[in-house]
Amino acid sequence: MSKYIIKMENIIREYPFKGGVVKALRGANFKIKRGECISIMGPSGSGKSTLMNVIGCLDRQTSGTYILDNIDVNTLNTDERADIRKKIIGFVFQSYNLLPKTSALRNVEMPMIYAKMKRKTRLERSEELLGLVGLSHRIHHLPSEMSGGERQRVSIARSLANDPDFILADEPTGNLDSVMSAEIMKILKNLNDQGKTIIIVTHEAEIANQTQRVLHLRDGIITD
Amino acid sequence: MIELLIESLRVSLDSVKANKLRSFLTTLGIIIGVMTIIIVVSIIDGLESQVMSTFSSLGTNVIYVQRRGWIMRGGSDWRKTRTNYVDMNDYYKMQDLSTTAEEIGISISNYKNIKYINEKLEMINIDGISASCMSIQNFEVDVGLTLSENDIKMKKNVCLIGKDISDNLFFGANPIGKWLTIDGNKFLIKGILTEKGSFFGQSQDEIVLIPYTVMLKYYPTEKRHITILLSSNDPEETIEEARWVMRISHSLKQGDDDDFSINTQDALMEQWKSLTTSIFLVMIAIGSLSLMVGGIGIMNIMLVSVSERTREIGIRKSIGARNKEILLQFLFEAMTVSLVGGVVGIIVGISVAFTISKVAHLPFAIQIWSVLTGFLFSLGVGLFFGIFPARKAAKLDPVECLRYE
Ligand SMILES: Nc1ncnc2c1ncn2[C@@H]1O[C@H](COP(=O)(O)OP(=O)(O)OP(=O)(O)O)[C@@H](O)[C@H]1O
Ligand SMILES: [Mg+2]
Numbered sequence: 001m002s003k004y005i006i007k008m009e010n011i012i013r014e015y016p017f018k019g020g021v022v023k024a025l026r027g028a029n030f031k032i033k034r035g036e037c038i039s040i041m042g043p044s045g046s047g048k049s050t051l052m053n054v055i056g057c058l059d060r061q062t063s064g065t066y067i068l069d070n071i072d073v074n075t076l077n078t079d080e081r082a083d084i085r086k087k088i089i090g091f092v093f094q095s096y097n098l099l100p101k102t103s104a105l106r107n108v109e110m111p112m113i114y115a116k117m118k119r120k121t122r123l124e125r126s127e128e129l130l131g132l133v134g135l136s137h138r139i140h141h142l143p144s145e146m147s148g149g150e151r152q153r154v155s156i157a158r159s160l161a162n163d164p165d166f167i168l169a170d171e172p173t174g175n176l177d178s179v180m181s182a183e184i185m186k187i188l189k190n191l192n193d194q195g196k197t198i199i200i201v202t203h204e205a206e207i208a209n210q211t212q213r214v215l216h217l218r219d220g221i222i223t224d
Numbered sequence: 225m226i227e228l229l230i231e232s233l234r235v236s237l238d239s240v241k242a243n244k245l246r247s248f249l250t251t252l253g254i255i256i257g258v259m260t261i262i263i264v265v266s267i268i269d270g271l272e273s274q275v276m277s278t279f280s281s282l283g284t285n286v287i288y289v290q291r292r293g294w295i296m297r298g299g300s301d302w303r304k305t306r307t308n309y310v311d312m313n314d315y316y317k318m319q320d321l322s323t324t325a326e327e328i329g330i331s332i333s334n335y336k337n338i339k340y341i342n343e344k345l346e347m348i349n350i351d352g353i354s355a356s357c358m359s360i361q362n363f364e365v366d367v368g369l370t371l372s373e374n375d376i377k378m379k380k381n382v383c384l385i386g387k388d389i390s391d392n393l394f395f396g397a398n399p400i401g402k403w404l405t406i407d408g409n410k411f412l413i414k415g416i417l418t419e420k421g422s423f424f425g426q427s428q429d430e431i432v433l434i435p436y437t438v439m440l441k442y443y444p445t446e447k448r449h450i451t452i453l454l455s456s457n458d459p460e461e462t463i464e465e466a467r468w469v470m471r472i473s474h475s476l477k478q479g480d481d482d483d484f485s486i487n488t489q490d491a492l493m494e495q496w497k498s499l500t501t502s503i504f505l506v507m508i509a510i511g512s513l514s515l516m517v518g519g520i521g522i523m524n525i526m527l528v529s530v531s532e533r534t535r536e537i538g539i540r541k542s543i544g545a546r547n548k549e550i551l552l553q554f555l556f557e558a559m560t561v562s563l564v565g566g567v568v569g570i571i572v573g574i575s576v577a578f579t580i581s582k583v584a585h586l587p588f589a590i591q592i593w594s595v596l597t598g599f600l601f602s603l604g605v606g607l608f609f610g611i612f613p614a615r616k617a618a619k620l621d622p623v624e625c626l627r628y629e
Binding site for chain 1 (some may be wrong): 225228231238242309535536538539540541543544546547548549622623626627
């Protein structure tokens with residue numbers, strides 16, 4: 001097992017746009033160690049979400065090498081990338097991205113359905129994870145029946161469902177007030193204490209300062 | 225895979241429940257299509273068994289020589305075909321020349337008013353027959369005596385009455401030995417016929433049989449409107465022979481068309497079969513068309529569903545769903561909607577078929593294969609028309625989906 005879970009070399013991501021191109025990432029060069037809690041910080045439009053999509057294997061870079069856990073992600077096909085998202089990465093989004101009209105319990109259960117876990121195990125684990133984020137009393141609630149902070153905690157529980165190697169959080173506190181933000185950061189730091197690698201994308205210095213290391217992204221360029 | 229199926233089923237049932245009216249309208253085509261198939265198959269089946277049983281009650285292998293044909297020959301207008309009377313001379317010729325017919329009979333049909341004391345019945349079928357017709361036409365005497373050769377020869381005013389006549393004129397009293405008035409003339413009732421049931425909705429028991437000689441005595445012009453009946457063990461041979469006899473009797477030259485008709489139940493049955501087959505085909509075409517329309521409706525609603533749930537697709541992909549799993553989810557959903565329509569169609573179809581059979585007094589039967597066809601067709605339609613939207617959903621880019629508002 002490599003010491004580095006993520007290695008980025010000269011990652012460039014261009015979007016075709018009105019005949020020309022938009023360079024959202026002009027060169028990302030950094031490494032992230034296993035067990036780190038780091039933040040990627042940058043102003044709006046600097047390419048944070050773009051970088052996060054590449055790290056999360058949701059998007060492909062235009063050029064450059066992305067080594068995730070000793071695998072060159074660019075060589076993987078669509079199904080293999082889906083499997084990486086399922087097993088190695090846990091996503092936490094700014095807008096929660098929970099399935100609507102679906103209970104907290106089923107939302108947390110969903111990644112385990114795709115991982116083909118047994119129903120009994122799934123239900124036990126979902127309850128356990130919701131307990132971990134302090135939502136034992138809300139397991140049958142729908143997202144629409146929960147506060148923003150509660151929804152974000154459900155999404156953290158969901159990100160943990162298949163015991164991923166790292167959690168990728170894009171502005172996890174972006175829609176929350178300071179009390180709720182502190183709550184979410186506490187949970188993420190706890191997870192880091194238990195050995196999970198945490199990557200937080202944010203434009204807020206207050207949030208970035210709570211992590212062990214801050215990477216600055218400016219105009220699509222980032223180095224460590 | 226099973227888990228995914230259950231999951232997809234849950235998701236699709238949820239969305240069906242959430243959009244009840246929309247789902248109903250979507251599946252209307254499927255419902256109508258499946259319903260049509262079930263109803264048509266059931267009704268035609270009922271008619272078929274009804275018709276088969278009544279055909280045999282008419283007497284099988286009977287050949288009817290008449291002026292007019294029962295069925296129109298393809299293309300030729302019967303009005304334009306020259307026809308001539310079939311009369312007593314033809315009957316005598318047939319008796320002289322036929323060697324293959326088992327029995328030869330004559331029947332002269334007429335419609336007259338009848339009465340007994342003050343009870344009257346109007347326009348009752350009076351058949352003047354020869355004694356041989358009793359066996360040729362499967363008439364049986366239930367109570368009393370039959371028409372004898374002597375009755376015919378001596379032109380006796382005697383008659384046999386059908387069950388309906390007995391019921392409607394005598395109300396349970398014994399009619400035998402009573403005098404029935406037919407068009408002003410009195411006839412002695414000798415016997416009551418065994419019930420035959422109805423044929424194409426027409427009772428065969430509302431009938432009075434008298435000697436044909438008596439019919440000719442009162443209505444001499446009817447001698448030009450007779451039916452010659454032949455029974456035979458070798459119908460084909462007898463048909464050919466009857467034709468030969470008739471051509472001689474009508475002095476037709478070689479090359480002249482027949483100016484008479486030889487009718488058999490087989491030919492009628494064939495006509496009936498081709499009629500039901502074409503009704504069947506038309507209805508199946510209508511059924512398929514509605515299934516088509518239903519399928520397009522399903523495709524449409526699934527495309528709407530895919531775009532409504534773009535974000536959901538992105539979420540599912542981000543947590544590890546493979547493209548194939550997204551495809552299956554939407555495919556199962558299309559099939560569920562379609563199948564629900566199919567099942568509703570089957571249930572409604574069976575109920576409607578049952579009601580029709582009760583109203584029309586037909587035997588009721590539902591063929592397993594028609595239910596199965598409805599079932600499989602609705603599944604197939606869901607599969608066929610669901611595949612395009614499902615593939616569209618599967619191919620969506622997760623980043624685009626997650627950005628989608
Ligand atoms: N699909 C796309 N097509 C064209 N340009 C794009 C696309 N996605 C992003 N961009 C551009 O790439 C740049 C970086 O976008 P990105 O969403 O990564 O910024 P961000 O740092 O996440 O900003 P924010 O903090 O506002 O979310 C922007 O200039 C944006 O307009
Ligand atoms: Mg962003």
